């Protein structure tokens with residue numbers, strides 16, 4: 266294709282129009298006094314109209330992308346570029362656009378608002394493009410063809426050679442949406458612009474660049490197409506503040522993708538192992554598409570734990586699927602923990618081993634407790650009947666290790682996420698984790714009807730630790746363990762006593778701990794192990810659950 270072929274694709278009214286021009290466009294001098302635009306003359310930083318050509322921002326984008334400014338359009342989000350493409354190339358009621366399916370919803374929405382027929386060609390079962398079908402959907406009125414690569418919501422990319430074949434074969438404009446290209450192992454088609462005048466590439470600063478709130482989308486194309494975009498856009502489509510901030514960030518920051526990509530792989534792998542997850546599709550983007558047995562149920566569980574994902578199960582081609590964005594490692598831990606809980610509830614062997622009252626056995630004993638103070642933010646999620654999802658992150662390595670002992674020896678599921686003022690000291694973090702953990706245990710236990718109530722353990726390891734626990738509801742605490750070292754790992758030893766005392770107070774339990782031994786590390790490990798085993802015994806459900814065992818009368 267050549268430029269004159271592109272011209273034939275443009276709506277006649279667009280070719281004929283005279284674009285809006287500002288006085289400052291027409292002025293060749295170097296004005297100092299601005300009396301042309303009816304602005305306020307009083308400087309407050311925002312009283313002047315912004316640069317309609319975004320020259321400064323464009324020069325930064327050009328440098329980052331290694332492309333001439335004449336190839337760049339900057340829009341109010343990619344959505345503006347998508348809408349403009351319809352307005353420039355598609356005669357309402359006559360022309361049509363083609364796209365793969367499932368894909369990004371805005372191509373279809375913008376088609377509808379512009380009264381343009383939208384033809385969707387389903388991807389194959391493995392989410393690859395039905396190349397023949399796609400090209401066969403075109404007729405003489407097909408003006409636009411959208412391909413999102415990596416594709417949203419499927420996450421996969423398409424082979425470069427295939428895209429180039431489609432761009433060469435299609436007789437209209439091909440728009441390749443590279444919103445997720447920074448997360449992909451593939452490279453942009455920007456280098457193909459010169460040899461393909463019918464190609465428009467969309468990118469955005471909303472994803473890897475972390476500027477979704479600023480609303481800036483980028484389109485790269487031939488200078489001819491870029492001029493058309495500039496003629497049709499609102500003159501001041503990018504506000505002054507946004508131009509300034511994006512220009513600065515694009516110069517000083519870099520897209521953050523490394524952690525997201527490694528977290529994507531970690532999360533995908535972990536998730537694939539859960540019961541109820543049928544498939545985790547390979548992704549080249551910052552999200553994963555996950556097929557599960559009960560997408561609505563999982564969605565609901567996640568919402569209950571204050572996690573929102575995108576339910577795509579109603580989308581043709583995505584039946585059973587949720588689309589899950591990759592968050593911070595802590596976000597992903599919480600996600601995995603919640604899916605782990607949901608998943609273990611599906612397990613057919615769960616609870617059936619207990620032959621107590623089926624109803625009591627089935628009642629879930631879970632709790633989620635958040636607590637934020639000026640010093641810390643703590644999240645604890647617990648399932649007393651869980652099978653071990655364990656995500657502990659407090660910022661104190663040895664404390665994490667100790668809490669993990671509670672999971673492994675207590676037969677519970679536990680997530681502890683603490684963000685605290687560790688730069689000051691460990692005190693608040695340890696205390697607040699204990700308080701929130703105690704609350705979570707007590708909340709998960711509920712009425713306590715049917716539990717063992719008492720737990721006592723005296724393991725004979727290389728060191729000796731004994732723990733007695735009574736969940737009857739009265740608070741008492743005793744501690745008989747001395748440490749000569751100031752710290753074990755990165756944890757001050759004085760904090761151990763404080764941890765258990767705070768736990769006893771917050772969960773209203775009676776807790777007696779003593780330990781002896783040579784090795785201080787073993788001694789504290791022994792305490793946590795014994796505590797976990799005593800707790801396990803005390804929270805265990807009785808075979809014949811009637812009420813909380815009472816120490817009055819019988820005992």
Ligand SMILES: *Cc1c(COP(=O)(O)O)cnc(C)c1O
Pocket residue numbers: 341342343344345369413417442444468469470471472477480481482483
């Ligand atoms: C997120 C996304 C965009 C970006 O849209 P903006 O309007 O630039 O924020 C574009 N295309 C696809 C496929 C997306 O998923």
